[in-house]
Amino acid sequence: MDNRLIEQAFIEFHTQLVRLATQHLNPVLAQRVTPDDVVQETFLAACKRLNYFEANPEVPVYCKLRKLLFQTLSDLERKHLQAQKRDAFKELCVGGDTTATAAQVNWNMFADTLTSPLSKLTRQERYGLLQTVLEHLSENDRQILELRHFDGMSNADCAAVLKITPKTASIRYVRALERLRTKAAELSGFGL
Incomplete structure (x- = not known):
């Protein structure tokens, strides 16, 4: 499989991948990256792992892309939320439409403390x-x-x-x- 075939697969499944990234994107991470960013990073990772797509041809390409998208989300969380740099949990958006406001994030963290x-x-x-x-x-x-x-x-x-x-x-x-x-x-x- 070459990069052109992966590119075609991303074009074919772009809508589903963006929807999946939107559903699983951490609200705090969403202040730094968009679902489209996640899909783009997944595409770059896929281009580097051509042998992954050639292995197990019976597994649908979408299932492989889906798995790679989840790995990309995990990598992005590790990079942005666990790094010893600027604290993503303290960042506030200065304008524009965001997935989660600071108040929503604070309420979510508060709700987590209510779990018995x-x-x-x-x-x-x-x-x-x-x-x-x-x-x-x-x-x-x-x-x-x-x-x-x-x-x-x-x-x-x-x-x-x-x-x-x-x-x-x-x-x-x-x-x-x-x-x-x-x-x-x-x-x-x-x-x-």
């Missing part, structure tokens, strides 16, 4: 159960669930990414949800 130990433990247990259930699902089931729930894609969008028909995507999604529910009920001991 019991609710935190419950959330960790649910997360652990979900991780275990996902490990038992097939790659196809995980892909369709991630695309639908984490990327907010429709069945038609999933079908285009996975190169299957919309009807097949719909059937695959319903079956994956059923297997998820069944496995979660089996592992937790409770019916869902």
Whole structure:
């Protein structure tokens, strides 16, 4: 795979990648970088990792781009929020439209302090159960669930990414949800 093919993939999936970056961009980091910046950084990272795109040709290109976007977000957070430079948490925007105002960030930090130990433990247990259930699902089931729930894609969008028909995507999604529910009920001991 060469840079032209990666460029075509970014053009094809630009809207989905920007939407994904917008959904997962830390509000504090959003004061320094935009979702388009994240997608651009992801493109640069993809151009440096051509062998990553050549490996496992059965995995859709969008899924590889999605994974690379999350790694880019993580790298940007590390660079901007964990660096021993200007404190991003103290920066204020002087004008223009921002994703989160300083007041919203302060309220978010305040809300984090209201989490009780019991609710935190419950959330960790649910997360652990979900991780275990996902490990038992097939790659196809995980892909369709991630695309639908984490990327907010429709069945038609999933079908285009996975190169299957919309009807097949719909059937695959319903079956994956059923297997998820069944496995979660089996592992937790409770019916869902």
